[in-house]
Amino acid sequence: MTGERIDGKAIAADLRAKIAIEAKTLIQEHSLIPGIAVVIVGEDPASKVYVASKGKSAKECNFHSIEHSLPEETSEADVLALIESLNNDDSIHGILVQLPLPRHIDESKVLNLIRPEKDVDGFHPINVGLLAAGERDKALVPCTPAGCLILAQRVLGDLRGKRALVIGRSNIVGKPMAALLLSAHCTVTIAHRHTQDLPSLVKDADIVVAAVGIPQMVQGDWIKKGACVIDVGINRIDAPERGEGKTRLVGDVDYDAAAERAAFITPVPGGVGPMTIALLMANTLTAARRSAGLDDLDFAALLADV
Numbered sequence: 030m031t032g033e034r035i036d037g038k039a040i041a042a043d044l045r046a047k048i049a050i051e052a053k054t055l056i057q058e059h060s061l062i063p064g065i066a067v068v069i070v071g072e073d074p075a076s077k078v079y080v081a082s083k084g085k086s087a088k089e090c091n092f093h094s095i096e097h098s099l100p101e102e103t104s105e106a107d108v109l110a111l112i113e114s115l116n117n118d119d120s121i122h123g124i125l126v127q128l129p130l131p132r133h134i135d136e137s138k139v140l141n142l143i144r145p146e147k148d149v150d151g152f153h154p155i156n157v158g159l160l161a162a163g164e165r166d167k168a169l170v171p172c173t174p175a176g177c178l179i180l181a182q183r184v185l186g187d188l189r190g191k192r193a194l195v196i197g198r199s200n201i202v203g204k205p206m207a208a209l210l211l212s213a214h215c216t217v218t219i220a221h222r223h224t225q226d227l228p229s230l231v232k233d234a235d236i237v238v239a240a241v242g243i244p245q246m247v248q249g250d251w252i253k254k255g256a257c258v259i260d261v262g263i264n265r266i267d268a269p270e271r272g273e274g275k276t277r278l279v280g281d282v283d284y285d286a287a288a289e290r291a292a293f294i295t296p297v298p299g300g301v302g303p304m305t306i307a308l309l310m311a312n313t314l315t316a317a318r319r320s321a322g323l324d325d326l327d328f329a330a331l332l333a334d335v
């Protein structure tokens with residue numbers, strides 16, 4: 030068996046196009062322009078690239094988008110004051126603070142000040158609690174795991190009763206991923222660095238979500254035949270075959286070997302990564318709609334609607 034490659038790049042582009050149409054409708058019918066503010070402190074080049082692509086996506090989605098780019102030496106008090114002013118700005122429905130922040134700024138203090146209904150990253154304790162309590166419809170959910178769930182649902186349909194293994198228990202990926210799979214009625218196992226006999230857990234799983242950060246650690250022959258493999262990992266490794274000093278990106282799964290056994294598998298790059306930004310746009314649209322008392326859209330259903 031050679032597994033079907035899940036084209037996250039194409040699915041994310043489709044989702045962004047659907048969001049752009051929905052945003053236009055919101056503007057025409059409710060005079061409401063979804064607004065997102067991205068805050069970045071310091072000069073980290075990778076963060077700058079992420080922020081630029083978030084701004085570009087927001088514009089493509091017909092959103093109002095602003096970027097606050099603050100110098101590295103900005104005080105914590107000034108960052109908190111900016112968050113407070115964005116909390117009170119009615120044209121802004123989503124606030125995203127690019128991480129990591131410089132060491133002299135307390136990250137949790139900043140993230141916890143964002144009003145939960147504008148917390149489009151889904152990291153605020155209120156949103157974490159709502160998701161954990163099974164009240165997903167009231168929460169804003171972290172973008173990467175929400176994107177993974179859409180990919181799994183797109184290829185498998187109803188996930189009810191499936192055995193799902195999440196490898197990794199971080200607050201931004203592993204834990205919310207497990208909560209989302211549980212909300213989709215999977216039987217969920219979470220593995221982490223102290224888990225024993227990981228291969229036997231993988232061998233049992235209908236769905237494997239790998240979010241570890243160790244290049245190609247999940248071996249192909251661990252994968253159950255016909256499983257769905259979602260690889261969140263983004264790891265840069267040396268690629269001497271491409272020339273001296275060259276590198277390439279790989280996931281946490283040994284793709285070629287796993288594709289021999291899986292029915293569906295995401296590549297790295299081009300799998301989960303593009304979905305993360307698309308889901309950030311989806312969360313911003315949701316936050317804008319909720320601010321006007323409108324119902325949430327079902328983004329998985331929107332995607333299915335061609």
Ligand code: NAD
Nearest residue numbers: 173197198199202221222240241242261262263301302305
């Ligand atoms: P993290 O470092 O916060 O968490 C890693 C987790 O892996 C931990 O819970 C740890 O217990 C677990 N772990 C470590 N060694 C293990 C082992 N041998 N067996 C089982 N579990 C083990 O990482 P994170 O922020 O969750 O990110 C994970 C990966 O996903 C990274 O490669 C990161 O770059 C990538 N990532 C991608 C996106 C995206 O948009 N595609 C978004 C976020 C993170």
